[in-house]
Amino acid sequence: MPRESLRTYTLLPLVLAAGAAPALADVTPSDPPLEFRSFTPVPVDPSVIRDAGDPGVERSTEPAVHPDSFGSLGVAMFADRDTSAFINTGGDVSVHRGPGSTDLGANVNGSGNVLGSWDEYLATDYNFIQVVWWTENGEDFLPLGAEIGGEPALFLGWRFGGGEAVRFLNWVQSVDLIRATVGLSDDGGTTVSAFDITGAFTNPWDATDVGLSLAAAGLGINYIITQYEYNAIPAPSAAGVLTLAGLLAARRRR
Numbered sequence: 001m002p003r004e005s006l007r008t009y010t011l012l013p014l015v016l017a018a019g020a021a022p023a024l025a026d027v028t029p030s031d032p033p034l035e036f037r038s039f040t041p042v043p044v045d046p047s048v049i050r051d052a053g054d055p056g057v058e059r060s061t062e063p064a065v066h067p068d069s070f071g072s073l074g075v076a077m078f079a080d081r082d083t084s085a086f087i088n089t090g091g092d093v094s095v096h097r098g099p100g101s102t103d104l105g106a107n108v109n110g111s112g113n114v115l116g117s118w119d120e121y122l123a124t125d126y127n128f129i130q131v132v133w134w135t136e137n138g139e140d141f142l143p144l145g146a147e148i149g150g151e152p153a154l155f156l157g158w159r160f161g162g163g164e165a166v167r168f169l170n171w172v173q174s175v176d177l178i179r180a181t182v183g184l185s186d187d188g189g190t191t192v193s194a195f196d197i198t199g200a201f202t203n204p205w206d207a208t209d210v211g212l213s214l215a216a217a218g219l220g221i222n223y224i225i226t227q228y229e230y231n232a233i234p235a236p237s238a239a240g241v242l243t244l245a246g247l248l249a250a251r252r253r254r
Contacts, residue, residue, distance in 0.1 A: 064232035072163035092163025161208030
C-alpha cells in the first residue's frame with residue numbers, strides 16, 4: 001500500500017471506556033511527515049530502538065521512570081464512540097520496560113499474536129518514552145470485514161497506561177508533556193507515517209494515552225509506535241540533589 005494512503009485521516013476523539021471524549025486540537029499530517037526524534041524505522045524488532053551507541057541521543061538528563069516500572073499496552077478497534085473492543089485478547093497487558101517484546105494475546109482479527117514493548121530514553125534536554133505495538137506475523141490489526149458484536153469495526157486505536165500507568169521515581173513531582181507523536185506502518189516499521197498528537201493531552205501528563213484513533217480499517221496497519229517527550233518536574237526538596245548529581249556526571253564525562 002502506498003505510504004501516502006496513511007496520511008489522509010483525521011484524529012478521531014474516540015474513547016474505549018465510558019466517559020467524555022478527550023478535547024482534541026485539529027491534527028493535520030505534516031508534509032513531509034514528521035520524523036521521530038532519535039528514531040530510525042526498522043523491521044519489527046523494537047529492541048534496536050535503544051540509545052546505547054546512538055550519537056543522536058546524549059544521556060545528559062536524569063532518568064525519571066522507575067527501573068522496575070510496568071506500563072500496560074493494548075490495541076483497540078471502534079465501531080463508534082460507544083462501541084469498542086480489544087484487538088489483542090489480553091486486553092490491557094502489563095509490560096515491563098525494556099527491550100524485547102511481550103505477548104499481548106492473540107489478534108482477534110488474524111491468526112497470530114500482538115506484541116508490545118516500551119522504555120524511557122534520555123535526550124539532551126528532555127526525556128521520552130517510546131511504545132511499540134506490532135503483529136508477529138505482519139497481519140493487519142484491523143482488516144476490512146472486522147466486526148464488534150455484528151457491527152463493522154471502522155477505526156484502530158492504541159492504549160498505553162490504561163490498566164497500569166508508568167511508575168516514576170520518587171523525586172518526580174509531575175510530568176509536563178512537550179510533544180506526543182504516533183507513527184503508523186503497513187510494513188512492520190520499515191516506513192512510518194508520523195502524526196503530531198500533542199493537542200490530545202493536557203499537563204501535567206498522567207503517563208497514559210487511551211481512546212485515540214487515527215487509522216481507518218483496511219489500511220494494512222501492522223505496526224504502531226508512539227513517542228512522548230516530556231520534562232520531569234522534581235519536588236522542591238529533590239531539585240538541589242538532582243543539580244548536584246548533574247554536575248558530578250558532567251565532571252565525570254570530561
